Amino acid sequence: MFLWFHKLGSPPHFYRIAGKWIPWLSGIFLALLVAGLYGGLILAPTDYQQGESYRIIFVHVPAAWMSLFVYVVMAFCGVVIIVWRMKLAEVVLISSAPIGASFTFLALVTGSLWGKPMWGTYWVWDARLTSELILLFLYLGVIGLHNAIEDKRVAARAVAILALVGVVNIPIIHYSVEWWHSLHQGASLSKFDKPSMPPSMYVPILLMALAFQFYYALALFHKCRAELLRRERNSKWVEEL
Amino acid sequence: MAEFFQMGGYAAFVWPSYALCALVLWLNWYLPRKQHEKELRLLRRRRKAEKR
Amino acid sequence: MSHRLSLGQAFIFLLRRDLLLALRNRAEYAMPLLFFVLVITMFPLALGALPELLARIAPGIIWVAALLAAMLSLDSIFRSDFDDGSLEQILLSAHPVAILVLAKVSAHWLVTGLPLLIVAPLLAEMLGMTAAAQPTLLLTILIGTPILSLIGAIGVALTVGLRKGGIILSLLVLPLYVPVLIFASSAIDNAAMGFDVSAQIYMLLAFLLLSVSLSPWATAAALRMSAG
Numbered sequence: 086m087f088l089w090f091h092k093l094g095s096p097p098h099f100y101r102i103a104g105k106w107i108p109w110l111s112g113i114f115l116a117l118l119v120a121g122l123y124g125g126l127i128l129a130p131t132d133y134q135q136g137e138s139y140r141i142i143f144v145h146v147p148a149a150w151m152s153l154f155v156y157v158v159m160a161f162c163g164v165v166i167i168v169w170r171m172k173l174a175e176v177v178l179i180s181s182a183p184i185g186a187s188f189t190f191l192a193l194v195t196g197s198l199w200g201k202p203m204w205g206t207y208w209v210w211d212a213r214l215t216s217e218l219i220l221l222f223l224y225l226g227v228i229g230l231h232n233a234i235e236d237k238r239v240a241a242r243a244v245a246i247l248a249l250v251g252v253v254n255i256p257i258i259h260y261s262v263e264w265w266h267s268l269h270q271g272a273s274l275s276k277f278d279k280p281s282m283p284p285s286m287y288v289p290i291l292l293m294a295l296a297f298q299f300y301y302a303l304a305l306f307h308k309c310r311a312e313l314l315r316r317e318r319n320s321k322w323v324e325e326l
Numbered sequence: 327m328a329e330f331f332q333m334g335g336y337a338a339f340v341w342p343s344y345a346l347c348a349l350v351l352w353l354n355w356y357l358p359r360k361q362h363e364k365e366l367r368l369l370r371r372r373r374k375a376e377k378r
Numbered sequence: 379m380s381h382r383l384s385l386g387q388a389f390i391f392l393l394r395r396d397l398l399l400a401l402r403n404r405a406e407y408a409m410p411l412l413f414f415v416l417v418i419t420m421f422p423l424a425l426g427a428l429p430e431l432l433a434r435i436a437p438g439i440i441w442v443a444a445l446l447a448a449m450l451s452l453d454s455i456f457r458s459d460f461d462d463g464s465l466e467q468i469l470l471s472a473h474p475v476a477i478l479v480l481a482k483v484s485a486h487w488l489v490t491g492l493p494l495l496i497v498a499p500l501l502a503e504m505l506g507m508t509a510a511a512q513p514t515l516l517l518t519i520l521i522g523t524p525i526l527s528l529i530g531a532i533g534v535a536l537t538v539g540l541r542k543g544g545i546i547l548s549l550l551v552l553p554l555y556v557p558v559l560i561f562a563s564s565a566i567d568n569a570a571m572g573f574d575v576s577a578q579i580y581m582l583l584a585f586l587l588l589s590v591s592l593s594p595w596a597t598a599a600a601l602r603m604s605a606g
């Protein structure tokens with residue numbers, strides 16, 4: 086098991102394995118996407134309070150979950166970088182940043198488009214929205230800092246620290262609706278309680294969330310492969326490609 | 327069918343949300359692939375230059 | 379070299395070169411924009427996000443943030459050219475330096491001022507600024523940001539060779555920016571209340587015309603002193 090992990094950490098091995106997995110990940114992603122969209126846009130009934138506008142939930146919630154998840158992955162990579170200086174962790178961290186930033190951006194914008202018809206405003210400075218906005222800034226900061234430092238191995242250490250420092254924002258975002266009075270609604274889907282919405286609604290959300298997970302994997306692998314080629318340009322394994 | 331596109335009058339909010347998601351997801355797939363192909367082209371050119 | 383560029387060709391050449399360099403250093407140019415957004419975000423957090431208060435001070439916040447962001451971006455006009463010697467080459471050219479400077483400043487505005495046209499309305503909306511004031515906001519940014527680039531260029535030209543150039547630059551340039559700030563935010567305030575804004579807009583246009591016609595020469599003179 087440890088040997089497999091150790092092997093996976095080697096750039097040429099990861100490059101090959103990722104290349105092989107991408108088609109499968111893409112296939113599963115598309116299947117889940119179609120299932121989720123069909124369940125959400127066609128099968129799910131109209132909400133008696135919100136009409137059809139609630140259907141934004143099927144992209145808004147998965148995007149928001151992913152924005153948090155990807156950052157946690159980056160923080161985890163940060164630990165690996167600082168403790169073991171693993172090259173692959175460096176590549177995964179920096180490749181995840183634009184994807185995570187994209188999810189955060191989507192969560193904010195779809196939330197804003199949902200908020201206007203439902204609660205009358207595109208934006209409000211409450212705890213959840215503000216902390217999600219700060220998350221976007223953190224992602225952009227990671228990208229900017231990495232970009233600004235010439236030596237990419239030094240840059241990796243710097244963003245590792247930044248990612249770890251910023252991870253404190255994640256529980257704040259998650260619990261913001263409990264800790265502060267908020268316009269944003271409370272958690273309807275939690276790990277252990279029964280959900281407060283019918284299966285016809287929460288199943289598509291879960292399908293879309295799973296689809297986004299597979300999307301993250303395939304987008305990450307694409308980006309990592311490109312990054313690996315760029316960084317390891319002068320190494321032997323790249324020449325032998 | 328028309329009802330589906332109208333989204334109960336909320337079409338202007340629902341469809342741009344989905345469209346934006348599609349765009350952003352496509353970009354995060356397309357741009358790294360372009361970068362990858364650029365790198366491969368660069369490597370091929372270098373290899374040809376070294377062979378001479 | 380028997381191949382001589384006309385003044386127009388030289389202008390276009392320098393403009394394209396600077397735009398290409400900016401495109402290659404995208405992240406560096408994105409940072410003042412991000413700073414702009416961050417500074418504006420600080421205000422609701424600091425002031426407790428009361429909607430009426432935010433809506434009223436929104437024009438002022440946006441313009442102060444625009445000034446600060448413009449100042450942060452000024453360094454990029456001449457810094458890299460100064461460092462690699464291109465600045466001297468520009469000064470030695472047969473063409474009037476003022477026109478070449480105008481090309482560089484135009485590129486700077488396209489890259490730093492123009493993006494504000496997209497971002498500022500979004501932020502104004504987030505601050506709850508009255509929708510009626512949005513067109514005036516856009517107009518003041520369209521007219522005002524070139525002025526910031528033009529006047530800022532004078533300051534950068536004066537300080538490009540200095541070690542602590544950054545701080546001195548701010549002290550030089552911010553007072554010169556004040557008239558733009560006053561008239562721009564006054565215009566947006568008036569628009570929000572439904573009053574006429576032509577007086578402020580005409581003043582801004584006057585400043586723009588004055589800066590376009592005079593600042594390139596001042597900048598050229600300052601460059602000759604700093605780098606010549």
